[in-house]
Amino acid sequence: MGRITVPFAYVFGADLETIKVFREKLKDGDLRVACDAVIRACTAEQGAIKNSNIADTMSAILLATSVEERREIEALEKRLNSLELIITELDNWSQQRRGDLP
Numbered sequence: 001m002g003r004i005t006v007p008f009a010y011v012f013g014a015d016l017e018t019i020k021v022f023r024e025k026l027k028d029g030d031l032r033v034a035c036d037a038v039i040r041a042c043t044a045e046q047g048a049i050k051n052s053n054i055a056d057t058m059s060a061i062l063l064a065t066s067v068e069e070r071r072e073i074e075a076l077e078k079r080l081n082s083l084e085l086i087i088t089e090l091d092n093w094s095q096q097r098r099g100d101l102p
Contacts, residue, residue, distance in 0.1 A: 041068040
């Protein structure tokens with residue numbers, strides 16, 4: 001008897017269904033929205049998950065969603081830095097107009 005290999009699509013689909021069932025059990029609407037983003041990240045990066053050398057599909061899904069979250073955090077950090085710079089410039093301009101700065 002040979003070893004039976006379960007197709008990736010089947011395992012991935014089953015794991016995705018597990019995440020969807022988990023989503024339905026969440027009481028907080030904001031958490032459900034966040035879970036929807038995780039599901040989108042999973043399906044968008046299905047190729048990377050499939051081709052990873054990570055044996056457990058759910059672990060690969062977790063890694064893919066962590067990478068997506070990191071990307072979003074970095075984008076928010078860039079926006080925050082830009083806004084802080086604008087606030088500093090506006091504050092300096094305001095102080096100059098009032099005569100507080102040279």
